[in-house]
Amino acid sequence: MNILLLIGIAMAAGLLVSRGARAVKLPNVTAFLVAGLIIGPCVAGIISKEQAESMGVISEAALGFIAYAIGGEFKLAYLKKIGKAPLTITVFQGLTTAICVDVGLIAFGVDVPLALLLGAIALATAPAATLMVVRQYKAHGPVTQMLLPVVAMDDALGLMVFSISASVAQGMLGGAVTVQSMVLTPILEIVGSIALGGALGWVLAFGARFFASRGNKLALSIALVLAGVGLCDMWNLSSLLVCMMIGAVMVNLSQQHEVLMEQCDRFTPPLFLLFFVLSGADLDLSVLPSVGLIGVGYLLLRSMGKWGGTMLGAVCVKADSNIKKYLGLTLLPQAGVAIGMASLVAARFPTLGSQVNTIVLAGVLVFELIGPVITKLALTKAGEITPGK
Numbered sequence: 604m605n606i607l608l609l610i611g612i613a614m615a616a617g618l619l620v621s622r623g624a625r626a627v628k629l630p631n632v633t634a635f636l637v638a639g640l641i642i643g644p645c646v647a648g649i650i651s652k653e654q655a656e657s658m659g660v661i662s663e664a665a666l667g668f669i670a671y672a673i674g675g676e677f678k679l680a681y682l683k684k685i686g687k688a689p690l691t692i693t694v695f696q697g698l699t700t701a702i703c704v705d706v707g708l709i710a711f712g713v714d715v716p717l718a719l720l721l722g723a724i725a726l727a728t729a730p731a732a733t734l735m736v737v738r739q740y741k742a743h744g745p746v747t748q749m750l751l752p753v754v755a756m757d758d759a760l761g762l763m764v765f766s767i768s769a770s771v772a773q774g775m776l777g778g779a780v781t782v783q784s785m786v787l788t789p790i791l792e793i794v795g796s797i798a799l800g801g802a803l804g805w806v807l808a809f810g811a812r813f814f815a816s817r818g819n820k821l822a823l824s825i826a827l828v829l830a831g832v833g834l835c836d837m838w839n840l841s842s843l844l845v846c847m848m849i850g851a852v853m854v855n856l857s858q859q860h861e862v863l864m865e866q867c868d869r870f871t872p873p874l875f876l877l878f879f880v881l882s883g884a885d886l887d888l889s890v891l892p893s894v895g896l897i898g899v900g901y902l903l904l905r906s907m908g909k910w911g912g913t914m915l916g917a918v919c920v921k922a923d924s925n926i927k928k929y930l931g932l933t934l935l936p937q938a939g940v941a942i943g944m945a946s947l948v949a950a951r952f953p954t955l956g957s958q959v960n961t962i963v964l965a966g967v968l969v970f971e972l973i974g975p976v977i978t979k980l981a982l983t984k985a986g987e988i989t990p991g992k
């Protein structure tokens with residue numbers, strides 16, 4: 604089928620299902636995922652797995668703009684106001700999640716290397732679904748303000764923990780453990796991503812002064828975000844970190860940051876819709892029966908780790924009571940980063956790859972479908988979404 608026709612069908616399906624979802628007050632992101640599931644290979648088969656994968660460039664671009672939008676929330680005035688709280692909470696929730704999954708699975712008799720790999724992947728959180736819920740319902744308040752920087756920093760922490768856990772697992776399976784693979788490689792990736800994103804953000808802030816038209820300002824933003832994503836593919840850097848830095852540097856250096864972000868916000872909704880519909884088409888219901896007790900344990904332990912670790916971190920920084928109670932519940936969605944880590948495991952650990960991939964894909968299916976709903980409920984309970992929306 605023609606690629607443009609497929610894109611049209613995918614967008615139409617997302618819009619139709621979102622209209623029905625509104626009647627039962629489900630977030631749009633969940634509706635888009637369900638629409639993808641319906642037209643994907645698991646149900647109607649209108650879009651095949653190969654066709655969905657062939658449109659991967661759309662997903663890469665969408666993730667870049669999602670990260671850029673999150674970076675745009677990193678205003679220095681706000682970061683100075685909240686201090687070290689987001690970093691502390693990020694570290695607590697991330698490490699607690701990894702440890703909770705590791706210890707829990709090992710206690711149930713899972714081999715240590717497999718438990719370490721699953722624990723590291725469990726740390727990853729999907730910023731896309733979270734941002735979509737926040738934007739759809741115009742959520743605002745202490746929980747939302749803390750949520751965005753925590754989700755942003757979670758990717759950097761995930762890279763570090765995954766690299767260390769994978770190296771330890773490789774050593775236990777008879778491979779070589781090196782300082783380079785455990786420490787130097789992830790640090791270089793993080794530093795390189797921050798440097799590239801900072802440079803592109805400066806170019807955007809400086810270059811926007813030479814364009815009077817809003818359309819040209821938008822074109823410059825799109826060009827630099829897409830360039831950032833493309834350079835990440837070439838140089839093995841994190842596109843999420845790069846694009847977040849583009850947004851963060853731009854919003855703090857440019858006097859026109861409000862215009863730049865507003866124009867981008869007008870451009871991205873169709874792209875985000877298409878991204879989630881294609882993500883839904885990638886979901887595979889057939890993995891659920893083969894998950895077994897290890898998969899169920901992974902789901903429960905990850906949820907406990909996210910919630911418990913966030914509460915511990917919030918208590919340590921004496922955060923608002925709503926942050927302690929509800930922030931952890933908004934960190935459940937999991938998608939692209941986790942799938943990417945599972946793919947790396949499959950390439951590096953042939954004996955464990957299939958099992959890890961099955962468990963992670965099942966987790967993504969569950970967390971992507973129910974995570975946005977739980978995020979909406981948590982933000983509503985916290986009083987940051989108007990009831991009835």
